[in-house]
Amino acid sequence: MSAAPPNQARAGELRRLLQRAAHAYYVLDAPEMEDSVYDGLYKELLELEAAQPELITPDSPSQRVGGTPAEGFSSVEHRIGLLSLDNAFNPGDLEAWYSRLLKVLDRTGDLAMVGELKIDGNALALSYEQGLLVQAATRGDGERGEQITANVRTIASVPLRLQLENPPAWVEVRGEALIPDDTFAAINAERAARGEALFANPRNACAGTLRQLDPKVVAARRLDFFAYTLHLPEEWQSAGGDPPRPSSQWQSLQWLQAAGFKVNPNAELLPNLAAVQAFFSAWDTGRRALPYATDGVVVKLNDLRLQDAAGFTQKAPRWAIALKYAAEEAPSILLRLTCQVGRTGVVTPVAEFEPVPLAGTTVSRATLHNAGRLAELDLHAGDTIVVRKAGEIIPEVVRVLSELRPAGAVRLELPQVCPECGSELVREEGEAATRCVNSSCPAILRGALRHWVSKGALDVDGLGAKLIEQLVDRGLVGSIADLYGLDGALLASLERIGAKSADNLVVALAASKQQPWHRQLYGLGIHHVGEVNAKALAKAFPSAADLATATANTPESITAVFGIGAEIAQSLQQWFATPANQLLLEDLERLGFSLAAGPEEPGTGPETPLTGQTFVLTGSLPSLSRSAAQALIEAAGGKVSGSVSKKTSYLVAGEEAGSKLSKAESLGVAVLDEAGLLELLKAGSG
Structure with missing residues (x-):
């Protein structure tokens, strides 16, 4: 066998040296090469590759950043879904989860678990084939995400090639991209110097960075990555000096580390529930010394066979849970109580207060949910309230400091009439919600239209909340069907929309008629019917007519669908029995909506020679x-x-x-x- 040409051999040697040095620096935090030496070797490699492009390989350090900016991101299906985790907010929630897990597994005694820090970043799915990184994608909806491979290649702690002698045919790795605190501070300092808007927190900065179209911008922001989940082919077994196939989550973390990934060093193998609680308590205080943000700990059943036995709910694995830290709290002064009317007519009280910083953002509003919660808080005008972010995300009013209440303060209650249309509000016995039942209420109509055109429903680009508000306030649209009677000239006469945008919107509305049946069903806004339930119902009942007939004649066939309970069945029955909704379906069919599954929807049409291929x-x-x-x-x-x-x-x-x-x-x-x-x-x- 002849020796490789000198330049080819030298390029291979340089790649190995630079990859090892980068792994030591970015993953192991143990530099083994001076920066000047690294820079000199990297320059030599670039010169060789420039002179002979055929020497460039996908795992070359020169390929971390390169190419022209992308025009956009394509959607890709995850080989293995990225489900979210259920949350626990206190020891009682954790114990309840553990008891359910024991019951599902039909076991007693202690279960070994792994505790890991819940990094406050952005989940990524990395795909490797024959050891090479071939795809990186965002979580998306858990089934499909955005393909951002070029951007992820810029993250130095993501290996372009696995450090294995005999890598599996494919490997799927899940982990968290993040921006460390000092890097985040430097990014915001640079943006302030340029007069640009500052990022609210590292997580938002990371999410925005990953969606940059230019990989060079991503590289400049120096993202990091921690790997935490591993998926391997069922038939794969290790060979040579590679680590053996893991049988536990703890071994999976070790396998990832051996393959070249950065694994968070603070994970622990925990023998029982008491150890889990101690682990959480230690990091509830210890997290403040970390150089990155974390909003809790993740607890996973260690044994992978037991994980398989525990299985999944519709939304999350039964064998893992996120235990969240207590939310940061801050006092503020209540300024006023306002009310929002949703698309189903539910009236939600909202507290507006003096702005306060919480968990990296400034908040000034919080929902109070319903009349019961309002009464429980006993809110008065001018009260000093305590605010926090539930799960570090949603602002909420925790309590009122009544000892600071102004003299003569007036108690606040929900209004008796709808703030939008003046109709009398109704609260059914046994229900928490207070509703406006006037189907012509402008607020209900605006909400229905916003839902119909939303991304998960008909996905009509260009029809935002401001434009919908104009259409409703001017009486130009009185139902979903009226949207499809709008023309370019009329739209162009409205504020803040030009002739070209108006014409594009007309085209987008026409194109939305081709959206699949499950999106149309979700877009109708039937109470309790979300995206997942709409897909399940559309598969079981391939047309609106089939679903309407079932709700009227065989309601048991509705609840027979996996994930559909009596509450959803009752909601469907009420919706299809309402004359105004029957008229809407007739209008949509007249406008060209099929309201039925077509052969273009996988799994809904007749079998073809490609079915199952x-x-x-x-x-x-x-x-x-x-x-x-x-x-x-x-x-x-x-x-x-x-x-x-x-x-x-x-x-x-x-x-x-x-x-x-x-x-x-x-x-x-x-x-x-x-x-x-x-x-x-x-x-x-x-």
């Missing part, structure tokens, strides 16, 4: 973008995966296909070019 996309196709090709495949009933395996049906390969093409050929997976894909899709549609 798994595709992998690689390289650059001549005319189709990656997202467009994925949309076509999914519309025809196929599924798109991120990596090649024995279960892959087809690899769709374009220019610069890379290692996925080699893997597909070695496994005997059928390979298509763009023309072959289009031909297959044509056959499937026939």
